Amino acid sequence: MMTAVGAPTPIQLGESHLDDIALRGVPVPAYDRARLVGRIVHVGVGGFHRAHFAVYVHELASAGADWGIVGLGLLPDDAKMADALGSQDHLYTLVEKGNGEPSAAVIGSIIGFVYSPPGQDQAVADLIASPTTAILSLTVTEAGYDEPTPEQETNGARTTFDRIASALAARRASAAGPLTILSFDNISGNGAAARRATLSAAERLDAALPGWVEENCHLPELDGRSHHPRDRPRGPRVAARVEWHRGPLAGGGRAVPAVGRRGRLCGGPPTLGGRRRALHRPRARLGALQAAVAERRPLVHGLPFRARRHYIRPRGDGCARDPDVRRSASVPRGDAHPRPDSGPSREDYIASVLERFANHGVRDQIARLCIDGTAKFPTFLVPTIARQLELDGPLERGATALAGWARYLGVVDPAHQAVDASGDKARQYGAAALSEPLAFLDYGEVFPPALKRSARFRAAFSDS
Numbered sequence: 210m211m212t213a214v215g216a217p218t219p220i221q222l223g224e225s226h227l228d229d230i231a232l233r234g235v236p237v238p239a240y241d242r243a244r245l246v247g248r249i250v251h252v253g254v255g256g257f258h259r260a261h262f263a264v265y266v267h268e269l270a271s272a273g274a275d276w277g278i279v280g281l282g283l284l285p286d287d288a289k290m291a292d293a294l295g296s297q298d299h300l301y302t303l304v305e306k307g308n309g310e311p312s313a314a315v316i317g318s319i320i321g322f323v324y325s326p327p328g329q330d331q332a333v334a335d336l337i338a339s340p341t342t343a344i345l346s347l348t349v350t351e352a353g354y355d356e357p358t359p360e361q362e363t364n365g366a367r368t369t370f371d372r373i374a375s376a377l378a379a380r381r382a383s384a385a386g387p388l389t390i391l392s393f394d395n396i397s398g399n400g401a402a403a404r405r406a407t408l409s410a411a412e413r414l415d416a417a418l419p420g421w422v423e424e425n426c427h428l429p430e431l432d433g434r435s436h437h438p439r440d441r442p443r444g445p446r447v448a449a450r451v452e453w454h455r456g457p458l459a460g461g462g463r464a465v466p467a468v469g470r471r472g473r474l475c476g477g478p479p480t481l482g483g484r485r486r487a488l489h490r491p492r493a494r495l496g497a498l499q500a501a502v503a504e505r506r507p508l509v510h511g512l513p514f515r516a517r518r519h520y521i522r523p524r525g526d527g528c529a530r531d532p533d534v535r536r537s538a539s540v541p542r543g544d545a546h547p548r549p550d551s552g553p554s555r556e557d558y559i560a561s562v563l564e565r566f567a568n569h570g571v572r573d574q575i576a577r578l579c580i581d582g583t584a585k586f587p588t589f590l591v592p593t594i595a596r597q598l599e600l601d602g603p604l605e606r607g608a609t610a611l612a613g614w615a616r617y618l619g620v621v622d623p624a625h626q627a628v629d630a631s632g633d634k635a636r637q638y639g640a641a642a643l644s645e646p647l648a649f650l651d652y653g654e655v656f657p658p659a660l661k662r663s664a665r666f667r668a669a670f671s672d673s
Contacts, residue, residue, distance in 0.1 A: 222297040222315065230315060238300075238317030240270045245277030245320050250336055252369065253348040254280035254290055254322065259301055262346060262393060267318035280322040281336060283369055291324035327367065330375055337376035338383050345373070346391040347403065351584035352630040353394070354406045374410035374418065381421050389427045396588055400430030579627035582614055583635050587655050595660060604669040612673035615642045615649040646671050 220226050220233075227237040249266065251258055266278055280299075282291055294301065299319045305312050325332040337345055347353070353369050361368070373390075380388060390407060392399040407428065411418035594607040617626070618639025629635060631654065642649035650661045650670065660666055 222300055222302065224298040224300065227300075227315065236314040238267070238270070238315065240273075240317070242270075242277075242317050242320060244275055245270060245318070246275050246341055247279040247320055247339075248276045248341060249278045249344045249346060250281050250342050251278050251346045251348070252281045252283060252373075253350075253353075254282065254287075254294070254319070255348060257395075258346075258348050258393070259316070259319075260303060263316055263318050264303060267316045270318055276318075277320040278318050279336060280319055281333065282322065282324045283326070283333070283372060285326055287324055288326070291322050294319065294322050330372055333372055334376040334379035337373065337388070338380040338385050340383075340385040342385070342388065344389045344391055346393060348393050350394060350581050351396050351588050352581045354396070354402045355584065355630070356406075356409060368406075368410065370406040370410035371413065373407065374414045377407075377411065377422060377426070378415060378418055381418070381425070387425050387427065389429065391429060398430065400428050404428040579614075579617065579629075581629050582618075582627070583629050583631040583654060586611065586614065591655065591657070591660065594666065595657070598659070598663055598666060604666055605673070608666065608669035609673045611649075612646070612670055615639050615646070619643045 220229050222230070224242070231237045251262070254263075263278055266276055269276055280290070280294065282288070299322060300315055300317055301319070303314050303316050323332050323336050336342065349369050355368070357366065357368050357371070377388075390403055392403040394402070396402055407422060407426070408419045411422050590607055590610060594604060596602075597604055597607065615638070618636050619642055623632070623636060626632065626636075634654075635652065638649050638652040641651075647667060647670070650656050650667065
């Protein structure tokens, strides 16, 4: 790698180089990582996990706790993460960006990574059934909680939770003790979703296993605490920017940086293993945006589909510059009804989203917001629209978000669209909607019969 004249020589991220990195002013783990125990197994070590939960566990370790995280990759693409983390002793860089100068720190809470692609379940069972494992945490996206389709069952394909159920059976057989299964996925009722998926998979495996799960596994409801108001952009630009003016890292150190918005996260945290040490510090805490926030989220995130923009941020072609998007994001009273105990008001939530969109430090891709749309819209937005039909409330913003998604599916090159487990099928309906908009409502996995038959919703969708 070539280095500019006068620039510091890049340093490969690794345990043996931490002292050198610290001399350049970058915080590194001040604790002995060798004393950490893999008490947490996390499925889905993506940017979200590395910018949030892994950071909180790092802070606990800095305060004296011995909890460590072992990542678990179950998908073919997780091989890249296994290689990247393994090449740098499972350390990685957290970059926090705001409108000022970025800051970075090396995070040391991940102490191992097990890559176990489909068909290799023994490693999963060994890890989850280990008596040192106390928490199985998850970020597997909305689609990860779906029941297997008839085609999957016929082909013998196994879901993530099928593989977890097999590991739980091994834990039962080894009498390894209780286990907490903790979902951090950004879905309303994430604990309930994890419970349903776990028990359903357990029933498919062994009729007696659900009873053991109910008695020995704790599946807490975070009540929206995984709705973190923090951005996790991805792509080559993120990795390249790890080498900013101090130039501390190179090679593997640039492979898997995590980026987050600098700012405040609100809410009360859970605790680990009976220790009353909280999983937060004033700088970054587990969010307490309630489930009602999730109902409003797609109203905002669906709008950029119509803006013909590539990025969120307020420079270049960012949609935050688009006055139509900003006006549409100001949801009128009544478009979504928060629960009485729902915490942040609608107005505060919308203001916080627009503030995040205005962060000059992070140039986020709109495509990232579109990931797994087929799972997100029925989970978040469609129930809100159905409720508005019952209340004779406004539908326009919700219909606009869905119409924007249909347009996105129909006109954007599939090669440039975000990952969606049902993307091929969704694109068929999006293409049909280009000539007949109401044909999109035939997409039964998204639109329940009541919505499809509603003359008022059909008119609002067609007019969008």
